[in-house]
Amino acid sequence: MQNHFLKQIQHYLRDFENPALAAQVPQALADYLFTHQAFLDESDITLDLINALGDWLEGKQQNLNQLYLSLYLFWLSALARNGIDIFYFGELDKLQMLGARLRDSAINNLYYLSHEETDQQEIAAFHDKITASAAPFILYDPQGLKLALAVEHPQVIGCIPFYDLLIDNYIPASGEAIQYTHLLAQQYISLANPQISTVIIGNSYSFFGFPDALLANSVNMSAQSLGLKQARQLTAHIIERYPHVQNFVYCLGFFDLYSDLLKTKDDFNQQIIHAWSQLNSHYSIKPEEGISADGMQVFSRLVMPTPVQGQTINGLEDDNVRAQVCESARLIFARSDALPAVQQQEEAQKRGISHSKSVKHRVTLEENQWLVAELSVKLATQGKYAVWLTPPFPAAYVDNIDAEMKKTHRRYFSDLEAAHSRFIDLSEHPDFAREDFRDGDHLNYLGAGKMIVVLRALNVVL
CATH class of the missing domain: 3.40.50.1110 (SGNH hydrolase)
Structure with a gap:
């Protein structure tokens, strides 16, 4: 899949979320899909999107929310079908904690770069992999932040901090209550x-x-x-x-x-982060x-376990x-x-x-x-x-x-x-x-x- 297609769909979703731009999206979306038909399959989700878009352009469908939902489901389905690539910057123990919870059905590759890496060729090669990916998600912990954000990658679907992801999914950073x-x-x-x-x-x-x-x-x-x-x-x-x-x-x-x-x-x-989580x-x-088209939300929907609220914290x-x-x-x-x-x-x-x-x-x-x-x-x-x-x-x-x-x-x-x-x-x-x-x-x-x-x-x- 062309490595900007999924990102472009995300842009259209975000434009839908902006009241000032929403009315302009359907025509631009139709033009884009027409020139990228090779990326459309024959699933019911894709057909629903095409039908909703056609109804809107013909004046039959006046509900932008329904068109937005159809596009969102198409995007989610395309990400799952294509598979995503995860690029983790930071500490290995945090990646291991997270990796033990991931559902791997939608994951193509999981790449890791240590926050202690100093070899510029290794770092450049890692960023090259991000550039080549059709569905890249960058994850980083506090130690890996500088390496992760050193290079801007316009086609990245989500750039997600480690602790934000845990909190978004109600996962405590540790299981023992602290003061x-x-x-x-x-x-x-x-x-x-x-x-x-x-x-x-x-x-x-x-x-x-x-x-x-x-x-x-x-x-x-x-x-x-x-x-x-x-x-x-x-x-x-x-x-x-x-x-x-x-x-x-x-x-x-x-x-x-x-x-x-x-x-x-x-x-x-770090103690306060653990307490808050x-x-x-x-x-x-x-x-x-x-x-929403937020990268962390779609990442959670694709590969994180169903959030369990009201978790027991020991002590x-x-x-x-x-x-x-x-x-x-x-x-x-x-x-x-x-x-x-x-x-x-x-x-x-x-x-x-x-x-x-x-x-x-x-x-x-x-x-x-x-x-x-x-x-x-x-x-x-x-x-x-x-x-x-x-x-x-x-x-x-x-x-x-x-x-x-x-x-x-x-x-x-x-x-x-x-x-x-x-x-x-x-x-x-x-x-x-x-x-x-x-x-x-x-x-x-x-x-x-x-x-x-x-x-x-x-x-x-x-």
Whole structure:
């Protein structure tokens, strides 16, 4: 099969998904299929597509959704009939974990390139195989990300991060509950309380910034390094499962638009990924979505096992362990320790410089801006209220954040201001001093209490 045919069909499907382009697709599709008849078989699925397309062009069929569905089923069938090629970049143990779950009926070849490969001829030969494939899917884990994205392949059907694929299919990254899973699960089960009106979602800034002891009718569903992708999934889940929650507070740092937890190689963040995947698998956090031409979705339909929701995570229901974990966390949250002035200044500078390195992640920025825009629309259409919060920081931290990063963050969230949405920037609030921070950029218990007072004075329901 010509190695651009299946990709071109995917382009037509995506054009169908765009309301501004959908009406132009049928004629272009008909012209393309007419010149590529060699790739059409005589199956019922193909005949259904030809008939639906003919009816539309003759004015008999006015339902674009039906034509889209016919094209989608044709595409799925063609991929299965032709077979796909999988190109994996990264660590062998992760590929082995995934490979043990794949259904191989639609797989022609599975190729592997180690993240440690340095031979440029080997790397080039691997990319040449991708170019020659009629149905290539690139998979990569955090270690293999740079190698996978070093060369652009326009005919690739899907370029899929390893952990995104696991979460999309409710597969936990590991089977034993860890302390961060217990912390998230404890907060999650609190959402069922009909008195809860507000949920707080974010990373370590809100993890430390909103201690349970200072909240009323609110649940803090935050964890270190949790990102916008997880915020979007949680929000959709809460709207569907817990409609009594009316207010959503998103506590975000300047770097969040440039960051994706599931792409990180950091050892600590790997623990958070495992915790999130376990929470998602056990409580079915990620909502199911309708059909689309998304590469990861079609890959899952072709070769992944039927997702099993509500999976058992060993030790997660152990009440004694959870109580111990939560008590240890409570003691940490309750501390009002602060660093000496010189040490905090140095730490704040280091953190600001380190976080500013994310400004080069342009693709992630675009992905996250799209996620937030979609999230904002969903909240508005569901009648929910959103607060996009930038918490207080030491001056030395803000001063050392990249100027473009700060400008992009403030402009983007300011543009979301509407009747259902509010941007609150406390990053340079004058009432916060050295004594309010536990380190170079996180509030301690004293500072958290002050922030909550400020927010309540601004009519934020907490």
